[in-house]
Amino acid sequence: MGTLRILGRVTSINVRKVQWTADLIGIGYEVEIWGMPNRDPKVPEFLALNPNAQVPVIVDEGFVLWESNAIMRYLADTRRSGLWPVAAEERALVDQWLTWQVSELNAQWGYAVYALLRKNPAFTDAARIAESIGKWSAKMRILEAQLVKGGGFAANGRLSIADIALVLSSHRWFSTPFDHPDLPAVREHYERLKATEEGRKYLGEGTP
């Protein structure tokens, strides 16, 4: 079997999802650095792989795939990893939280992250910052309730790729400076996964 290629940069939250999953499963891979400011993906060579000009992309024995959560599912599925359950209902619950992470949770933080974490001068509208924090906090409260109900995991009472995706979102939450509401189960989930080998690598300093 040829070596899995991961195209991206570790400073990307979405690339870290893929590398964390591959590391945990024990898949060997090589990273080809793409993405700004390292290497502009808006060139024909990269666009032929992903027309969105975004990382991550994987190439697995000639098979090309983009969208980080789809890549996580594919890696955990093809390598028969317990991170992606086989039973339909269990699998669907993991899928539900993966879909929620990208479509509901991550959709809220944009303005607040550009303003407070990236300190982008184009994002200074106080009302919009407050609105973004309010909507983001509401979604994080949903995660808090689920982690309490789910015994500290996103689904099925055990670790899955949904936890990896969600803890990277929690990392962004805790890295963005504002007065955070107290969410003890989110904090515990974050600290527990951060204490693992992969957590130290992908939730450490310099990985916003």
Ligand SMILES: N[C@@H](CCC(=O)N[C@@H](CS)C(=O)NCC(=O)O)C(=O)O
């Ligand atoms: N929905 C996509 C989003 C990918 C995405 O937003 N990637 C960003 C980095 S996190 C990117 O490629 N930005 C352009 C660049 O790095 O040049 C996924 O989950 O894979």
